Amino acid sequence: MLIPVNINHHGIQDSEAELIRLTFKELGIKENDIENYLKHNLDLLVGDEESLLIVGQQVRNKQNGRSDLVAVDEKGNLVLIEIKRDVEDIRNRKEPFEIQAIRYAANYAKIQSKDQLVNDVFVPYLEKQKGTSDSVLTTSERARRILTNFLVQNEAGQAFNRKQRMILVASEFDEQTLSACAWLISNGVDISCFTIEPVKLNEQYLLDITKVLPVPHLEDFYVEVQENHKVRKSSNTVPTNTSKQFLPRMNKLFDWGLLRSGDEIIIKNFEDSTAIALNEKEVEYQGKTMSYNQWGQTVTSWSSINIYEWTIAVGQTKTLHDLRLEKMRMEEEEV
Structure with missing residues (x-):
């Protein structure tokens, strides 16, 4: 559902803008x-x-x-x-x-x-x-x-x-x-x-x-907890079967410091793929600003890409996907 509103320092107010659904x-x-x-x-x-x-x-x-x-x-x-x-x-x-x-x-x-x-x-x-x-x-x-x-x-x-x-x-x-x-x-x-x-x-x-x-199952929302709970049996294990749909996204990776503005990143196994992470939504690649997906698609020529499993920060050996799973495990162990 899309609802037009105005948001400012006074809070949220109804907007007079008209939202028209078309065919x-x-x-x-x-x-x-x-x-x-x-x-x-x-x-x-x-x-x-x-x-x-x-x-x-x-x-x-x-x-x-x-x-x-x-x-x-x-x-x-x-x-x-x-x-x-x-x-x-x-x-x-x-x-x-x-x-x-x-x-x-x-x-x-x-x-x-x-x-x-x-x-x-x-x-x-x-x-x-x-x-x-x-x-x-x-x-x-x-x-x-x-x-x-x-x-x-x-x-x-x-x-x-x-x-x-x-x-x-x-x-x-x-x-x-x-x-x-x-x-x-x-x-x-x-x-x-x-x-x-x-x-x-x-x-x-x-x-x-x-x-x-298909509609999501309730289990999809707490599968991470189940997987992390299993991790406690072996501190060297990283959860690998966590539901992709509910894994942390790029904004959370920036909050965690796993990726920062200005970091150089590459698509693994692809030459000349170096880009600069600008923020949680965009990168700079070959002088152009684009989304992470557009960057990955441009480098690989694929129609869509799992950007987390293919992106590596320069100086790292692990993908963003591996890093976020490790961070999830560490946070669970601290609970």
Whole structure:
């Protein structure tokens, strides 16, 4: 829920600014506009705790169906991202939204090798992208190199496409779609639902993005305590299974002093990646100010990156993820 307010030294007061919820249809935004935006901003769906590589867009299958976006995650699994503009688009389809996604996932389950993904999906995608390409490598060689590097760096080279994930995105979902997705999740199917809704505040347009399913379990909020409690059995152990969704973020790392303004940081295993941490939200890289995610994406050419597991402060040997887990352990031991 977005509520316009005024905040000053007097406290919080109601704002006269008008918050208007709109539809993409009335704004003249098409489904492929949303698709192209999300392609370049995947962190809005998966956050800063996951790495993804987009390998396909509008991929046509043998039954003439077309999946919107296809990615590979850090575990080597294929991820299908299906987008519908408004709830009317969901209702007007010949088949239910979730059934369409399942059908596409079944198609991608048949991809048995990295070469098959490269040839059938990734090469056509790269050939459609604008911009300069490597003049030495063919598109096939470039696709194979990018995919192999992503899988090797994430230690997923031997775990390719063991399962498929589905992410459904729409400005609104009908009850039947949410009911079906909830049932699928309860039966072990990896499917997520996100709403993305345009909002106007004065002359500024905003996107309200919410993860609807799966809902967090109560255990997700106190898993850190459980893991830290186990740590007391061995002072040399660092909790590794803490729920990523509720781990401390960059602002807490700055509060703890694990990262400071002016620190040089790098993306591990990537040359020429040195940046300067400006604050909890931005870095300076090659003379440009950008977010941590944008920096990581620029260096790696991945579509999204788990910035904590890949960032190392110069002079350190441990990633920000390792450092925050150690700090959590130390604070728990002091209790």
